[in-house]
Amino acid sequence: MASGTSRGRLRVLGIDPGLTRCGVGVVDVAPDRSATLVHVGVVRSDPGAPIEERLALIAAGLRAVLDAHSPDVVAVERVFAQHNRATVMGTAQASGIALLVAGERGIAAATHTPSEVKAAITGYGNADKRQVQTMVARVLRLEELPKPADAADALALALCHAWRGAPSTTAASGPLTPAQRAWADAERVARR
Amino acid sequence: MASGTSRGRLRVLGIDPGLTRCGVGVVDVAPDRSATLVHVGVVRSDPGAPIEERLALIAAGLRAVLDAHSPDVVAVERVFAQHNRATVMGTAQASGIALLVAGERGIAAATHTPSEVKAAITGYGNADKRQVQTMVARVLRLEELPKPADAADALALALCHAWRGAPSTTAASGPLTPAQRAWADAERVARR
Numbered sequence: 148m149a150s151g152t153s154r155g156r157l158r159v160l161g162i163d164p165g166l167t168r169c170g171v172g173v174v175d176v177a178p179d180r181s182a183t184l185v186h187v188g189v190v191r192s193d194p195g196a197p198i199e200e201r202l203a204l205i206a207a208g209l210r211a212v213l214d215a216h217s218p219d220v221v222a223v224e225r226v227f228a229q230h231n232r233a234t235v236m237g238t239a240q241a242s243g244i245a246l247l248v249a250g251e252r253g254i255a256a257a258t259h260t261p262s263e264v265k266a267a268i269t270g271y272g273n274a275d276k277r278q279v280q281t282m283v284a285r286v287l288r289l290e291e292l293p294k295p296a297d298a299a300d301a302l303a304l305a306l307c308h309a310w311r312g313a314p315s316t317t318a319a320s321g322p323l324t325p326a327q328r329a330w331a332d333a334e335r336v337a338r339r
Numbered sequence: 340m341a342s343g344t345s346r347g348r349l350r351v352l353g354i355d356p357g358l359t360r361c362g363v364g365v366v367d368v369a370p371d372r373s374a375t376l377v378h379v380g381v382v383r384s385d386p387g388a389p390i391e392e393r394l395a396l397i398a399a400g401l402r403a404v405l406d407a408h409s410p411d412v413v414a415v416e417r418v419f420a421q422h423n424r425a426t427v428m429g430t431a432q433a434s435g436i437a438l439l440v441a442g443e444r445g446i447a448a449a450t451h452t453p454s455e456v457k458a459a460i461t462g463y464g465n466a467d468k469r470q471v472q473t474m475v476a477r478v479l480r481l482e483e484l485p486k487p488a489d490a491a492d493a494l495a496l497a498l499c500h501a502w503r504g505a506p507s508t509t510a511a512s513g514p515l516t517p518a519q520r521a522w523a524d525a526e527r528v529a530r531r
Contacts, residue, residue: 198450199413199442202435206443221391226428236418236431243394243432244439250391251398258390 158185160218161305162209162245163297164226166237167194169205169245170297173216174287176309184287186216187298198237202244209248221249222308224300225258259307264300267307279303350377352410353497354401354437355489356418358429359386361397361437362489365408366479368501376479378408379490390429394436401440413441414500416492417450451499456492459499471495 156175163170173185190208192201223245226238242258249256262272268282280292280299286306293299348367355362365377382400384393415437418430434450441448454464460474472484472491478498485491 197442197448199438199446199448201442202439203442206439236434239428239431240435240438242428243435246391246432247394247398247436247439250389250393250395254391256389256391 157220157309158216158218159305159309160212160216160221161301161303161308162221162223162242163300163304164223164238164242164245165297166192166198166201166205166234166241168295168297169209169241170295170299170301171209171212172293172298172302172305173212173218174302174305174309176306180310182286182306182309184289184302186212187293187302188212189295189298198240202240205241206244206248209245213248213252213254218254220308221245221254221256222304223256223258224264224304225260227260257308259304259311263311264303264307267310268303276300349412349501350408350410351497351501352404352408352413353493353495353500354413354415354434355492355496356415356430356434356437357489358384358390358393358397358426358433360487360489361401361433362487362491362493363401363404364485364490364494364497365404365410366494366497366501368498372502374478374498374501376481376494378404379485379494380404381487381490390432394432397433398436398440401437405440405444405446410446412500413437413446413448414496415448415450416456416496417452419452449500451496451503455503456495456499459502460495468492 156177158173158175161170161172161174169190171190172187175183175185190205190212192204196204223242226235226242246256246258259267265274265279266272268274268286269278271278276296276299280296283289283299283302283306284292287302293302348369350365350367353362353364353366361382363382364379367375367377382397382404384396388396415434418427418434438448438450457466457471458464460466460478461470463470468488468491472488475481475491475494475498476484479494485494
């Protein structure tokens with residue numbers, strides 16, 4: 148948990164990394180776990196462009212989101228080597244870019260696995276995509292399911308991060324501010 | 340081949356990507372394939388630091404090398420999903436950073452596989468590390484084998500890139516300058 152703001156809400160940027168489409172979702176989450184949509188979108192790069200230009204485009208697009216929305220923390224989907232080998236290296240490179248742009252601004256970053264995200268959002272680690280999207284829409288009071296899927300995944304990731312908390316970081320950062328204490332309490336409840 | 344300089348030599352930055360140690364090697368290669376060492380080193384990051392800070396350190400270190408040596412082209416080792424699963428994701432992320440810093444400066448980048456590098460340097464795709472290091476030292480007229488291994492690998496990668504050439508890029512860039520023509524001739528010879 149990087150820092151609460153004076154209003155006690157945590158602003159999380161979730162990033163679903165990908166070379167062709169990088170989903171980005173920004174949510175504000177209050178200590179009572181209620182959440183508000185701030186921004187959702189997709190950063191794209193042309194599959195026909197050289198890899199170095201694609202990664203530079205992705206970095207520029209993600210930095211624009213950081214500039215526009217100043218998140219407290221960035222949550223990135225964790226990529227595994229055993230998944231879909233044809234694209235996994237590109238996805239891993241994009242995830243590296245996502246973590247880099249956070250690190251360069253001194254913003255804390257965390258990674259979460261797809262099953263952690265599903266479990267946090269639906270209570271069930273093997274939930275299907277539709278269930279996750281439905282819950283994300285309900286939590287954020289959206290009239291429609293967020294689209295495309297990458298954008299919905301990014302919102303789910305951001306919500307997951309806020310709800311799961313990051314106790315080790317909180318513990319390492321010394322005495323808690325009132326907002327952080329409220330958060331820690333909310334996290335304890337969430338973990339019961 | 341990004342661009343020859345007025346002197347006709349090509350300056351290549353080779354990067355052996357890694358989270359803990361990123362080998363970097365800069366060589367000048369003349370149209371007759373003779374090569375000169377410009378810089379060799381390692382960009383390190385602390386294994387205990389958060390991943391986003393490690394990637395930011397690596398990016399900063401690689402940008403410092405670009406600033407100091409202004410390579411014409413960057414060559415990065417290609418990472419495969421099936422290699423050593425415990426570290427492959429970190430290596431892939433570091434390779435993404437290496438390609439990114441090139442792309443952000445408008446410097447062309449290319450990736451080469453380890454066996455392409457071995458074949459280019461020793462004539463044998465299954466050569467062992469010692470053979471590659473010995474050849475790199477001989478080609479660059481070094482009195483000792485370059486160390487650590489990551490640095491030697493980066494030099495081998497840079498030499499491989501210059502010697503293999505990149506005919507598709509050359510072909511796409513329109514009429515050749517005299518230096519580029521000399522290069523294209525040298526490449527044709529090298530491929531016989």
